[in-house]
Amino acid sequence: MSAAGGVAPSTTRVMNLSHFLTQAARRDPDGIGFVWGEKTWSWARMEARVNAMAHALATEFGVSKGDRILVQSANCNQMFESMFACFRVGAVWVPTNFRQTPDEVAWLAQASGARGMICSAAFPEHARTCKEASPALDFVIAIGEAPFGEGYDEIVARHEGRAVKTAAVDRDDPCWFFFTSGTTGRPKAAVLTHGQMGFVVTNHLCDLMPGTGPGDASIVVAPLSHGAGVHQLVQVAHGVKTILSASDKFEAGAIWSLIERWRVTNLFTVPTILKMLVEDPAVARVDHSSLRYVIYAGAPMYRADQKRALEALGTVLVQYFGLGEVTGNITVLPPALHSLEDGPHTRIGTCGFERTGMQVEIQDDKGEEVAAGETGEICVVGPAVFAGYYDNPEANAKAFRNGWFRTGDLGHMDENGFVYITGRASDMYISGGSNIYPREIEEKILLHPGISEVAVLGVPDPVWGEVGVAVCVPRDGFLPADIDLRPWLEERIARYKMPKRFVFWSEMPKSAYGKIAKKLIREELAKRGELEPAA
Known part of the structure; x- marks a missing residue:
């Protein structure tokens, strides 16, 4: 297409998401980017390790743009690095829920068509089952010392100081297969793309944690394979350090100690975990005054629990509503709209208003918009909506109608645009x-x-x-x-x-x-x- 009127030709080329890490390393090379227990990694060190692993993937393992890399691991620095290494070579990061069984993960390997696997030494049976079930799986890299593959850190050391040119990507190039939780059947691979996720990162910073920057710190209290991984990618984009607990198990007291020690300013979690944090005695003992945004999603928070959290933490709660297919970008309820009092102007039960750049509509069974206050299915359009389910035309046909993504959640919208979730259609x-x-x-x-x-x-x-x-x-x-x-x-x-x-x-x-x-x-x-x- 030729340029007209001085306007440049249209293009779908976008920034490769791994460039967020490069930017952080350039701006603050010696600053702490990642904390795990007593270990810390500077932004420059993280960038060097990602460069080394990306070089290994491309030159030693033959990974090229579009290849899928399965990752089976609990939270650790190597898992987080693997996301950027995959992005850098144009590969697709395919993290699993590490608590799934070997057979379940083997099915994910087959469903995604994974070419390679990065697997923690704690899961030898997962590695074995995946290799047996997936002939396309060419290699397995072990996090830690394991009999099923060469160690991740040894490979990084061998490729130290080397780098590959960051892969050029278009807006719709896949970067992440985000597997649904599978509460009603087999998990489906929601295809997230570089362009979509670039919007999501910007939107999260705009709507969920405005003003967040290098002076902030974020703690991880959920698996990096799903929403927490998206949240921490957002932190990297603005040079915010990520704090990871030394224990694989959730320990509320330990989380509160880390919040006090590192002056944590934001965290992402789900309502049940937030409830456990708030009800732990440590909340009254530690200094958590650094917290500015306690972000919860994944399910609505019951009003009784919301009040307890507000009493314990103050006006720092942020709610967002959004499935993995829309990467959280449907609605937001900021701190100022989290009221402790049940007054006449309190919107009890709302999950907030539309996210910036997104449009929500409540529709009936025919896809028509219903009147304000009337219950229907919550549907959404906008740049945060995923590209579709991988290799699953039947699921895609059910998920989209007239261009709208159908969430499967029931709810209504009031005359001011605030959305209220009634529940899953399958729960009614x-x-x-x-x-x-x-x-x-x-x-x-x-x-x-x-x-x-x-x-x-x-x-x-x-x-x-x-x-x-x-x-x-x-x-x-x-x-x-x-x-x-x-x-x-x-x-x-x-x-x-x-x-x-x-x-x-x-x-x-x-x-x-x-x-x-x-x-x-x-x-x-x-x-x-x-x-x-x-x-």
């Missing part, structure tokens, strides 16, 4: 001909002082079609026999919404990312024989 059940949305009931149950966690599910019933079962976890000091939720709810919800049964468990099944997983709860109910209709 029909009892006696009436649609029941569990989230509304869960919110009311959590107001009871004796309830810590709850999940309401619809189960078969011969009379009503479906009825609600409320699975509850009591707070410390409360016995199930002393908690009578039926009279408590009678004054708070309509009679037809009342769960038919209340069961009490000592703990709630959760996904690997800390979310209450209704699929797992339903499976546990079946094991206990509690899915059968009551006599």
Whole structure:
């Protein structure tokens, strides 16, 4: 296309995301970029290690643009570096949920068509199963000393001081296969691209943590394979150091100690983990005044838990709503709109308003926009929407309608553009001909002082079609026999919404990312024989 009127020809060329690390190393080479336990890495050292691994991938292992590299590892510096090394050579980073079984990860290797694998020494069975199941898997690099491949650090040392030219990429070139959590079936590979993620990084800095820069520090409290990895990529873009706990296990007290020690200014987590942090005694002992943004996503936060967090931390909460397919960029509720008081102007239950550059619409089953306040499916368009599911035309056909991405979440929007999530479409059940949305009931149950966690599910019933079962976890000091939720709810919800049964468990099944997983709860109910209709 020729230029006209002095306007340059159109192009889809964009910045390779690995350049964020190069920029940080140029601006502050000696500054600390990554902390893991007692070890630290400067920005210059991180850049050198990424250069070395990228050189090895390209020249020793023959990795080229578009190749997929599977990564099976708990959080560590090598895993984080591998993201930038893959990006630098134009390869696609394919991180797994490290808690998945060998067979599950082998399926991911096959589904992604991975050419290579970077695997922690802690997972030899995963490496073996992947190699057996995927003939296309040419090599395995081990993080740590392992029998299944040469060590990552040894390879970096051998290629020290070498670099490859950063791969040229277009807007739609894949950079990351972001596997969905798979709570309703096999995980799907959402294809994230360099151009899309460039927008996401800018949008996160604009909407979630404005003013964030080199003087800040961010702590990791979730697996880098998913939302936390996106969050830490954002930190690198503005030269913010990343703090990683020395332990693979979540320890609230240790997290608070690191926040105090490193003067952490932001963190990303999910509501259940934030709840655990806020309820840990250490929150009252340590100095966490450095925190400016405590960002939570992945699920709406119940109002009772939100209030406790505000009381403990102050006005630092930021909520965003967004699936992996939209990389978090659907709505935002900033600190100023997190109110502790339930006043007439408090928008209780909202997940915020549209993210910058994104458009949200509530649609009916035909794809038509519904009126303000009316419930429908939350749909979204904008530059943060992913390129589609890899090699899955059936899923893509279901996910998009008239150009809109269908989230599968139900909700409504008020006249001022604030979005309220009712729940997943798959969570809704029909009892006696009436649609029941569990989230509304869960919110009311959590107001009871004796309830810590709850999940309401619809189960078969011969009379009503479906009825609600409320699975509850009591707070410390409360016995199930002393908690009578039926009279408590009678004054708070309509009679037809009342769960038919209340069961009490000592703990709630959760996904690997800390979310209450209704699929797992339903499976546990079946094991206990509690899915059968009551006599």
